[in-house]
Amino acid sequence: MSETVFLQRVVLRNYKSIGHCDIQLGPLTYLVGGNGAGKSNFLDALQLVSDALNGSLDNALNERGGLSEVRRRSRGHPTHFGIRLEFCLPNGRQGHFAFNVGALKDRGYEVQTEECVIEGIGKGPFYRIQRGKLRDSSEATFPAVTADRLALVAASGMAAFRPVFDALSCMSLYNLNPKLMRELQKPQEGRLLKSAGENIASVIGHLERVNDGQTKVIEEYLHVVVPMVHGVQRKQVGPMETLEFRQDMAGSKDPWRFLAQNMSDGTLRALGVLVALFQANRDYSPSLVGIEEPETALHPAASSALREALVRASQNTQIIVTSHSPDLLDDRNISMDAILAVVSEGGETRIAPLDEASRESMHQHLFSAGELLRLNQLEPDRAFLDAQERRQTELFGSGEA
Ligand SMILES: Nc1ncnc2c1ncn2[C@@H]1O[C@H](COP(=O)(O)OP(=O)(O)O)[C@@H](O)[C@H]1O
Numbered sequence: 001m002s003e004t005v006f007l008q009r010v011v012l013r014n015y016k017s018i019g020h021c022d023i024q025l026g027p028l029t030y031l032v033g034g035n036g037a038g039k040s041n042f043l044d045a046l047q048l049v050s051d052a053l054n055g056s057l058d059n060a061l062n063e064r065g066g067l068s069e070v071r072r073r074s075r076g077h078p079t080h081f082g083i084r085l086e087f088c089l090p091n092g093r094q095g096h097f098a099f100n101v102g103a104l105k106d107r108g109y110e111v112q113t114e115e116c117v118i119e120g121i122g123k124g125p126f127y128r129i130q131r132g133k134l135r136d137s138s139e140a141t142f143p144a145v146t147a148d149r150l151a152l153v154a155a156s157g158m159a160a161f162r163p164v165f166d167a168l169s170c171m172s173l174y175n176l177n178p179k180l181m182r183e184l185q186k187p188q189e190g191r192l193l194k195s196a197g198e199n200i201a202s203v204i205g206h207l208e209r210v211n212d213g214q215t216k217v218i219e220e221y222l223h224v225v226v227p228m229v230h231g232v233q234r235k236q237v238g239p240m241e242t243l244e245f246r247q248d249m250a251g252s253k254d255p256w257r258f259l260a261q262n263m264s265d266g267t268l269r270a271l272g273v274l275v276a277l278f279q280a281n282r283d284y285s286p287s288l289v290g291i292e293e294p295e296t297a298l299h300p301a302a303s304s305a306l307r308e309a310l311v312r313a314s315q316n317t318q319i320i321v322t323s324h325s326p327d328l329l330d331d332r333n334i335s336m337d338a339i340l341a342v343v344s345e346g347g348e349t350r351i352a353p354l355d356e357a358s359r360e361s362m363h364q365h366l367f368s369a370g371e372l373l374r375l376n377q378l379e380p381d382r383a384f385l386d387a388q389e390r391r392q393t394e395l396f397g398s399g400e401a
């Protein structure tokens, strides 16, 4: 099971509302906290890495309003942000990828330091770049690098670093939008669900073609979450495509067919979540799937099916979900290690495992995480936060303080 845990540790510095965060992740993580706590900002840091690798750092920053919006705004005026991701590759090799981006005096930004290390410096492939200059590397030759880009994009041409690029660029983060899922969609390749679900018809079509059995799994869960719905398939409409659902109708022996246009937000979102979770196929498989508030627009009774789907999917793909829903967490079997509490203190996001009191009441099965959340008693571990504050983990090198 541990080989499915791709991202093992995430260290963030001054990323949006997150001053510093240093957390470990397992196969399934619930990031839990109130509105505005900073849950989405955490997922966005992962999305930024994937965006910067799939496109360019420049684009990834611009889409977010530029460096000034991405780096944390606070009284101390940090001028840079940093990200360190410790991973385990599908081939079992461990390593980390880290970089920080700082503002330049006149205008613009630069990657101050970027480092990629597999199996430790001196043991496997590595490189370290400072302000657009290669400082050190295991490789005899290295492609040209510039300070406004992530060198991993150029290094992906080298066999040594390709697996890191592939895995980090395959992190897939979702904030599903039923409105876009409902519109007629342009037929596309559909190997991977896009972040708002805007190509879901193509993805269902692709899964039907590769026929690895996921459409069955998706339909089964969808039926449990929305009992009226019996199936879904891709449907061509002129030059465009959409989804067609089979749904019970009172007084009718056979199910009726409805296009996405006429389906509820809840049904579309549920389908989007399930496709995000079970989309891995022989052509493509995400290294990690992050889903924003999967329970939105769903009836609370659907929560247990959703939880089950999350657990099942996490056996093949690492999953992170954000949630502020007590219903989703109303299960005394949710492992307390799977929950990270996210709180905002004076505008700064803190992320930590649960405190002793929360753990104790969950351990004794006195309360579920959902009940604690309802009582406003799902608290981050103070000792963990204090230690994190003191330690201020280095982004680069071995990751020790
Ligand atoms: N660059 C930034 N510096 C400081 N705070 C930020 C920055 N960007 C966003 N925020 C804060 O992050 C908060 C929103 O966090 P978000 O992750 O969307 O919360 P959640 O998903 O938990 O509801 C807002 O209060 C916003 O002010």
Ligand SMILES: [Mg+2]
Pocket: 039, 040, 041, 292, 322
């Ligand atoms: Mg959010």
